[in-house]
Amino acid sequence: MSAGAGAARRRVDVRVVGIGPGGVDQLTVEAVAALNAVDVFVVADKGAASADLRRLREAILVHHRTGPYEVVDVADPERDRGRAVAADAAAYDRAVTDWHDARAEAYEEVLAGLPEGTVAGFLVWGDPALYDSTLRILDRIAARGLVAPVVGVVPGVSAVSLLAARHGLVLNQVGSALTITTMRRLRDHADAGHDNLVVVLAADAPPVDLPGEWDVWWGGNLGTDGELLLAGPLRDVAPRIADARQALRTEHGWVMDTSLLRRHG
Numbered sequence: 001m002s003a004g005a006g007a008a009r010r011r012v013d014v015r016v017v018g019i020g021p022g023g024v025d026q027l028t029v030e031a032v033a034a035l036n037a038v039d040v041f042v043v044a045d046k047g048a049a050s051a052d053l054r055r056l057r058e059a060i061l062v063h064h065r066t067g068p069y070e071v072v073d074v075a076d077p078e079r080d081r082g083r084a085v086a087a088d089a090a091a092y093d094r095a096v097t098d099w100h101d102a103r104a105e106a107y108e109e110v111l112a113g114l115p116e117g118t119v120a121g122f123l124v125w126g127d128p129a130l131y132d133s134t135l136r137i138l139d140r141i142a143a144r145g146l147v148a149p150v151v152g153v154v155p156g157v158s159a160v161s162l163l164a165a166r167h168g169l170v171l172n173q174v175g176s177a178l179t180i181t182t183m184r185r186l187r188d189h190a191d192a193g194h195d196n197l198v199v200v201l202a203a204d205a206p207p208v209d210l211p212g213e214w215d216v217w218w219g220g221n222l223g224t225d226g227e228l229l230l231a232g233p234l235r236d237v238a239p240r241i242a243d244a245r246q247a248l249r250t251e252h253g254w255v256m257d258t259s260l261l262r263r264h265g
């Protein structure tokens with residue numbers, strides 16, 4: 001749907017707030033102030049699978065928010081995660097684009113229905129600037145033409161920052177590059193000669209057959225009560241990462257992990 005010719009676009013004040021990777025202690029003072037300026041939080045409802053993540057978000061609000069607030073749950077549209085999509089980069093990009101379009105439509109409906117002057121808030125896991133699509137979806141909403149989101153972004157502590165802090169690491173080596181990528185793309189980057197990589201969005205432990213010798217620094221469910229850390233030569237640590245991932249999933253119902261992989265030979 002787009003606004004008819006000459007129709008005034010509805011301006012909606014939106015705060016996109018980075019809330020850190022799970023713990024109530026990983027929010028900045030600016031993020032807490034932003035949470036307290038929001039009237040209505042718009043939250044993607046991903047069903048039972050994300051119940052524990054939802055509980056963590058609620059704990060953050062209970063801890064930091066003063067005064068009443070409203071939450072609008074938006075059923076998260078289905079995303080195609082079929083075999084063809086997993087195997088083919090173009091199909092993967094198309095599936096993500098379709099999913100973002102469906103999300104934009106759903107969020108637009110909520111924003112368009114808010115009373116005049118309402119401040120809407122999106123709570124973004126970690127930092128909105130890293131592997132998160134909230135800002136892209138708000139751009140799509142703006143492009144659709146019905147509402148004009150006026151967006152303020154508050155950065156958050158990313159899982160990447162917390163991984164580095166927990167291991168006492170400097171992510172880049174002196175004068176060298178750091179590649180931040182997904183587990184899907186890890187092998188391509190390693191083959192292309194990148195040798196200092198942060199890896200997110202893993203569905204498994206990192207593969208041990210990358211070219212060369214690697215060390216790994218790993219963190220699972222960082223910032224939460226279940227946080228686990230492992231580090232050492234990739235060949236030795238990868239099986240322990242697989243076990244730790246399984247243990248986190250069994251105990252908490254979810255696992256999110258981030259790794260630094262560094263080639264030394």
Ligand SMILES: C[S@@+](CC[C@H](N)C(=O)[O-])C[C@H]1O[C@@H](n2cnc3c(N)ncnc32)[C@H](O)[C@@H]1O
Nearest residue numbers: 021126127131158159200201221222256257258
């Ligand atoms: C969609 S990305 C979101 C990243 C987020 N915007 C950030 O700045 O951390 C999700 C990925 O971030 C990483 N991640 C998020 N929360 C994490 C946590 N508590 N512990 C470890 N890794 C986490 C994992 O790699 C996960 O697959």
